[in-house]
Every structure is written in structure tokens, then in C-alpha cells.
Amino acid sequence: MKKRHAAGKPLFDKVAIIGIGLVGSSLARVLRRENLARQIVACDASAAARAAAKRLRLVDRMVSDAATAVAGADLVVVAVPQSAYAKVGAAMRPKLKRGAIVTDVGSVKLAAMQALVPHVPSDVAFVPGHPLAGTENSGPEAGFAELFVGRWCILTPAKGTAAAAVTKVREMWRRCGMHVETMDAAHHDRVLAITSHVPHLIAYTIVDTVAALESRMKAEVIKFAASGFRDFTRVAASDPVMWRDIFLNNKDAVLEMMGRLYEDIALLQKAIRNGDGELLHRVFTRSRRIRRSIVQAKQA
């Protein structure tokens, strides 16, 4: 278990969390536990999510609109699906406090910046962020304070962003137990296309291919899922809205990586068709080495 920090001075006076889903509610739990904010306000468009957050006493105040939530906040964390960014940005803009920091948790950083930058006044700092943490579950009940522990958070601030703002956001995620790294937004989107988006697309597809099988076959696939398919279904169980938005927002990088993948699949398929065991063995041995690098990097 993670050691608790001494309850020193909170990092923020008032934090507004926009969207109290898996990530937003997990962050709220850490802010509370680590005493990182004197006051936490959250908003969510869903009445059910608001009710759950109230029942779980996740925040000090739960409201339905972003404008009310951000008023007077030192830090605003946008944690809604990316398709709602522009709307949320427009709603909160007039109420953002001078000197406040806006950050987000979206999976596609170029699109996140495109959607939010026009709504961030010049006296407010914007530090786009992406905590690489999640589960197959969604909603405020699915959140938990340990979600972030040992995982990476990538920040993609534009050049010229106030260093103090970046430092504060980095410190918040560090206190959540994350390793924090800064990189260019476009590079982030390409790295994530291959580590996350393409694997999810493939997992969704293969699970959907199974959904289309005749019913006896489908029943047996589910019964015998343990032999590989199961791992794909775990990946393919994440929030459909979030993933729809990811693919719509990271289209170019995803399609480029899919193109590379296609070439490699075609190669293996041809090797199978031609009975080229040597090529198969070579590729499978190389894959095992990559796996070992990941185990060594303690990301397994």
C-alpha cells in the first residue's frame, strides 16, 4: 500500500472536477485522502452519476453544470468524454478565475487542445494531461483511489505554458502515485495509437467477429474463452463512448498504425498459407523478447 503523505498545506484551495466518472471520481478520492484540496466541487451531466457521487460523499459539492463548478476554482480538471470538451469549454469559459489552471485527462491530446484552447483565457494556464490508468468499468462507483498508483501520466503543455502551472499539475498526479512525463502532443498521440488505440480497435473487432458467429459456436467460444480470447475481451470492455471519441479524435495516427499492422498480418498469413514455419518461428521469438522488455520495465 501507498504511504500516506503528511497532511501539509493543500496544493489547491478549490478544485473543480468536470465529469465524475471512473477517472474523475478516482481523482476526487485521492484529493480527499491526501488532503490536496480545501474544497472539491464536481459537475456531471448525468443525474445518476450525480446521485451516486453524493451517496458516496466523493466531493463537497455536486452540481449539474460546468459554469457553476469552475467559479472560483484554482484547478479545473476536465474528465468528460472528448466529444463533450467543446461544450464544456464554452460553458466554463466566462467563470474561469484569473490565474486558475485548467487540465484534462483525455486520451487524444491534439484534439483535446484543439477543443479546449479556444475557451481558455490568456490569464488561465492550460496543462493538457493523460493519466494512463483505467479499468473495464465506468462511472463514479467504479472509481478507487489506487487507480493511478505506479502508472504513467503524460502532460503535453504547449510551449510558453507557465512553468508553475505545469509543476502543480505534475505534483498532483505524483501525489496520486503516478510517474509523470512531459511530451509533445502529436508524439503522444502516435505513441498511444500503437500502445493503446490500435490494440483496442483489434480487440473490439475480434470480440465483434465472435458476436457474429452462429449461436452454438458463439456459446462455445465464450465457454472456452480462457485460451487467449479472454484477454481481448478484457481490453474490449472499456467505455464505448470514451473509445468512440478516441477513434474519432485520433483518426490519422490510428489509421497509419493500422496500415503498418495490416502489412505485418498479411506477411504472417502468407507464411501460414505457404507453411513457412521458419518465418513464423522467427517472428514469435522476436515477440517474446519484446514481452520480456516490458516485464523488465515493470509495466507487466
Added chain:
Amino acid sequence: MKKRHAAGKPLFDKVAIIGIGLVGSSLARVLRRENLARQIVACDASAAARAAAKRLRLVDRMVSDAATAVAGADLVVVAVPQSAYAKVGAAMRPKLKRGAIVTDVGSVKLAAMQALVPHVPSDVAFVPGHPLAGTENSGPEAGFAELFVGRWCILTPAKGTAAAAVTKVREMWRRCGMHVETMDAAHHDRVLAITSHVPHLIAYTIVDTVAALESRMKAEVIKFAASGFRDFTRVAASDPVMWRDIFLNNKDAVLEMMGRLYEDIALLQKAIRNGDGELLHRVFTRSRRIRRSIVQAKQA
């Protein structure tokens, strides 16, 4: 933990395990622990594997050739890569005891039967089997008695196989903690193509696509693997020889399922290109339901 069975009469007098890798050595451990055989002999072509098996005292006798191992055995378990089946079959044929049972643990049943049936005399019963259990590790040190617990084992005996022989093999796997099911070999190969072989092929491919990235990108993919890619690398870390043999032996079913998968990938790719969020959302929601069926079937 699994309850130990009372040490009654062993199921077999002498068991020969051909190939003391992950599965063979795990089975040896269970045979010992559950007192299922009075004597266990194993053979392996690898001197290193033989030395490890001796050091771990997995069996009563460790030999280098199949003929010596099977002499006098009541049960012969073939647990070598499928490319070695024909050679092993030819070697053991003259020494198989009248009334003995031969079984195997190979992943492709039609090919297993094709390779072994010609080497099984008419007074010996052949019960092809496939325990759906494994890890990313291989070799005798990687085995453990709990490998099989709660998993499925599929038997694919040809029509006319002695019922008593099928019952004994079923009982052995049941004592390993497995659920045992019998089905037609061709059907088995199609079900496994989609639950196991195609997912592995895709996982191998995507990991290999990463291996081909420029080095900075590759380093970052490994660093940030936690976001989906990691699950693919786990699947892609299994034994290269075993998997080469699977694809060579189950070519038709794998290529057919790959064809279906291609169509579905093309559909999603087009949806991304055209910004068709509705289609993406529909497919992702359907995938989540399949995942839930698997969780309900307790195969997650």
C-alpha cells in the same frame, strides 16, 4: 485451494509422459501429488529439460527416447510440440503395451490424430485431448500442479474408441481439477481457431509491428505498455515452437477466421475514416456485452 483426494488405488500402474515441458511437467506434478500412478516415466529430447526434471524429482525415471519410456506403460501422454508427433509416434509404436491408452495434449486435434493414428496399433486406445491451460512460460521449471485447476479439457476421440479408455483419461484430467468435455476434432479446431489461434496471431503481429518501430518510439511503447498493448504482449509471449506448429497444423480454420476478422476490421476502419461515431459506439457496446457473458461464465 483444491481439496486433496484420498489416496485410494492409483488410476494407472505406469504412466509415460513424452515431453516434460510446461504441460507434461505440470501433469507429472499432479500425478504424484494425487497418487494417480504407481510409476511415472518421462522422456525428453532436450538434455537440459531432462536434467531439470531430475533435479526437481518430477518423475521416477527420466529417459531420452520415447521407445524406452512407453515400454510397459498403461497410459502414454504425448506432450511434445506437434511437429514432433510423427517421429515420436514411430519411435514408440513397437513398444506400446497391448491394452494401453495413448493420449496427447496438442492444440490442433485433426492434425494430432493424423500424425498419431497410423502409429497406434489396434489393441491400443487413442484418446486425443487438449487441456486448455498454459502460461507464457515453458519448460519443466515453469510447470506447477495448479495449472489445470478450473480450466477446460477437450477430448476428441474418434467414433468407436473404447469407452473405458475415454473414461480413464477424463478421470485423470478431472483429478487435475479440469472440466472435461468431448467434441468432434474438426469442431474443436474451428472453436480454438477463434478463441485462441487467431487472437495469438494478432497479438504476435501487433507486438512485431512494434518491434519494427524506430527505437525512440519503441522504447516509449514499452514504457507506456500498460494501456492495452501489455495484454497483447502477454498473449504473444508463449512458446514459439508450439505456436509455429499450431498455425502450420490448423491452417484452414485459422485462415477462414482471419478472413472474417479482416472484414470486420475493414468495417471499423472505414467508420473511423468517415467519422461514423454511431457505428463505432454500436460495435463497442456489443463487445462489452460479450465480455460480460464471459465474466458470467466465470472464464474471466
